[in-house]
Amino acid sequence: MYRVVLKATSLAHEIVKKVVEDGDVVVDATLGNGNDSLFLSSLTPNGKVYSFEVQKSAVDKFNNIIDEKGIKNIKVIYDGHENMDLYIDKKVKTIMFNLGYLPGSDKTVTTKSNTTLEAVQKGLKLLLPGGVMTIAVYIGHEEGQREAEELLKLISELDSKQFSIMNINFINRNNAPFLIVIEKNDSFREDI
Ligand SMILES: C[S@@+](CC[C@H](N)C(=O)[O-])C[C@H]1O[C@@H](n2cnc3c(N)ncnc32)[C@H](O)[C@@H]1O
Known part of the structure; x- marks a missing residue:
């Protein structure tokens, strides 16, 4: 059966698939x-x-x-996404964030609101007009709650002429991860 109501990470893939073309420069922030x-x-x-x-x-x-797989087009950077501007000197088509901690590993190494906010702001500058940022947000842990609140505040204040933003939520599940999708509008102008 073809399903359309998908978990945040799968939905992010469906959206990104529509935007990215071969040759594009893209970012996995986590x-x-x-x-x-x-x-x-x-x-x-x-x-x-x-x-x-x-x-x-x-x-x-x-x-x-x-x-092992012989993949040559991925550059792995051992540094926080809040420093992405130090490593990327081109505009990018998409940036994916998958917040929280890595299941099965150290739960104390989780994304944190201050660095996440800094990275999102830098990422929005790096995005091409027509480019898309996806952010899968986990609220099932304390830091995640704070991160989600601060993130929603930041992006709800972005100019709607410059960015189109959706928040996709499961409304009948408790603490389910949700997906934020930010599109930098084609008409985006640096100078306003
Ligand atoms: C939910 S996991 C990401 C899952 C991943 N996208 C995947 O496909 O398996 C979040 C990851 O973000 C990493 N992380 C935490 N703070 C970070 C930061 N400031 N910059 C980059 N990664 C960070 C964590 O170590 C963790 O591995």
Whole structure:
């Protein structure tokens, strides 16, 4: 059966698939096990994926995976996404965030509201007009609640002429992750 009501991470893939074309430069802001990076890599074989992660073990593990698979279009960066502007000097078509902690690993290494907000703001500058940012947000833990509140406040204040933004929620599930989708409008202007 073809399902249309999907969990946040799967829905993010469906949306990103419509936007990314081969040759595009894209960002996975939270590498973790690398599912989103591998997905992005498959959408732009001749482009480039920048993937950020603060856990060395995850970086090493994923570098081994891409070496074994012979994947050349992913650059893994062992640094926080809040520093993405230091590594990327081109505009990008999409940026995926999958917030929270990596299931099965150290739960104290979770994304945090201050660095997430900084990364989202920097990411919005790096996005091409017509580009899309997806943010899967987890509210089932304390830091996640704070992060979600601050993130929603930040993005609800963005100019609607510059950005179109949706918040996609399950309304009959408790604490289900939700998905924020931010499109930088085609008419975006740097100077206003
Ligand atoms: C929910 S997991 C990501 C799952 C991943 N997208 C996947 O496909 O497996 C969130 C990840 O963000 C990482 N993280 C936490 N703070 C970060 C930061 N400031 N910059 C980049 N990654 C961060 C965590 O270590 C964790 O691996």
